[in-house]
Amino acid sequence: MSTASDTPFRWLTDDEQRAWRAYLAASARLGEHxxxxxxxxxxxxxxxxxxxxxxxxxxxxxxxxxxxxxxxxISKSRLTHAVNKLEALGWVRRDADPSDRRGSVACLTEEGRRVLVATAPTHVTSVVDAVFDRLTPEQVEQFYEISSRILEALAPGESPDSVLRPASPGDPTPATGA
Amino acid sequence: MSTASDTPFRWLTDDEQRAWRAYLAASARLGEHxxxxxxxxxxxxxxxxxxxxxxxxxxxxxxxxxxxxxxxxISKSRLTHAVNKLEALGWVRRDADPSDRRGSVACLTEEGRRVLVATAPTHVTSVVDAVFDRLTPEQVEQFYEISSRILEALAPGESPDSVLRPASPGDPTPATGA
DNA sequence: CGCAATTACTTGAGAGTTCAACTATTGGAG
DNA sequence: CTCCAATAGTTGAACTCTCAAGTAATTGCG
Structure with missing residues (x-):
């Protein structure tokens, strides 16, 4: 097992600290952006x-x-709040689940799909500009590897490739682009 | 100049998309953790x-x-709110700036320093466990490089090495470790 | 079948962040 | 020296997220 620290305590090396601070700043600003x-x-x-x-x-x-x-x-609670808001905006609708009266199915409305399609290019461009146009193909690969390692630690059992992918293997609509 | 997209619009490649989703998941979960x-x-x-x-x-x-x-x-507003809270906790104090009556100086209290010192090992361990013990030295270097590229895009003019570093060159107390 | 444990989802309060004012002070142009 | 623009910092409302607690339907064990 190597989930927690079997190894004795240590501080960060200088290189690690440099990377950590750059990461903290970059991820915070990227999120805000x-x-x-x-x-x-x-x-x-x-x-x-x-x-x-x-x-x-x-x-x-x-x-x-x-x-x-x-x-x-994310937590169910968080999703409930978010879907409440998206429903109020008319972009998502809650349908009853025929097979389980407890459940409800969040559905994209036509209006919601329109908003998504209209917004996607701007959003993707901001990601491309801030991130991918600045990285070499090798760095993109490392970006994936590094993120996957971290994800392994924090969401064990979650395959990095299935996360944020509804219909796991084989994408239906790659139209979102991000 | 290559700040914005001179290049025509494009979606993400499959590799980029894979990296992007892994990053989104990893950074969100790391922050929560x-x-x-x-x-x-x-x-x-x-x-x-x-x-x-x-x-x-x-x-x-x-x-x-x-x-x-x-x-x-971060914004001044955000800092004001944060320092309000930290002041209420007794971990930070606001001193008057002798040279400018508009300004105030946020100071770490003794109690605040105690809390920081007591907390640092646990915090650093969580970072080491979730991140650095899982990366090769080359990946640590790439983690820094990638973060720096993103930071260049979003905080132009900010050197990746001066960010999150109060007394820019030459650290006084490396005791925090992260 | 009957009921306890589980699962699905919601609720509401508390905390942190953002954004757009707003106050107080300083500095520089004329 | 007088003002006015810029700077330092704060305020409060709106929003999102977290966490603990709650309701409702379902599962499965005996």
Whole structure:
């Protein structure tokens, strides 16, 4: 087992500390940037955009609340609040689940899909500009590897490739682009 | 100049998309993890820990609000709210700036320093466990490089090495370790 | 079948962040 | 020396997220 620290305590090396501070600054600012771009463009934060994006990648355009929360790796409570807001905006609808009266299915509305499609290019461009146009192909690969290692630590059992992917293997609509 | 997209619009490649989703999941979960560890350990979120850490690395243990906000790359408003809370906890004190009656100097209290010192090992261990014990030295280097590229895009003019470093070149107290 | 344990989801309070004012002070142009 | 623009910092409302607790339907054990 190597989940927790079997190894004795240590501080960060200078190189690690340099990387850590750069990461903290970069990830915080990247998150703010995405939120600002999307709030200006569509009046919603990045977290909500991802919800719409996940729903759009589903064959039916809908997903049980619990399944959606699992794909997004967020709490059900958080998802409830978010879907409340998206429902009020008219971008998501809650359908009853015929097979389980407890459950409800969050569905992308036509309006929601329109907003997503209209917003995606701006959003993707901001990601490309801030991130991918600045990285070499090798760095993109390392970006994935490093993120996957961290994810292994914090979401053990979650394959890095299935996370944020509703219909795990084989994408239905790659149209979202991010 | 290559700040914005001179290049025509494009979606993400499959590799980029894979990296992006892994990053989104990893950074979100890492942030939650750090907040949970620190909230359990010291009753404060990670953002507040960093404030204490920055103050502790200053020769005097204090910094003007504006300078502190600049080092942390956060808004003055956010800092005001945070320092209000930290002051209420007794971990930070606001001193008057003798040279400018508008300004105030946020200072680490003795109690604040104690909390920081007591909390640091747990916090650093959580970072080591979740991140650095899982990366090769080359990946640590790439982690820094990638973060720096992103930071260049979003905080142009900010050297990746001066960010989150109060007394820019030559650290006074490396005791915080992260 | 009957009821306890589990699962699905919601609720509401508390905390942190953002954004757009707003106050107080300083500095520089004329 | 007088003002006015810029700077330092604060305020409060709106929003999102977390956490603990609650409701409702389902499962499965005896």
């Amino acid at each position: 995405l939120d600002r771009v999307l709030t200006a463009e569509a009046g919603m934060p990045h977290a909500y955009y991802i919800i719409l994006a996940m729903l759009s990648e589903t064959p039916s355009g809908g997903l049980r609340m619990t399944d959606l929360a699992d794909v997004l790796l | 750090l907040d949970r560890v620190l909230t359990a350990e010291a009753g404060m979120p990670h953002a507040y820990y960093i404030i204490l850490a920055m103050l502790s690395e200053t020769p005097s243990g204090g910094l003007r609000m504006t300078d502190l906000a600049d080092v942390l790359l």
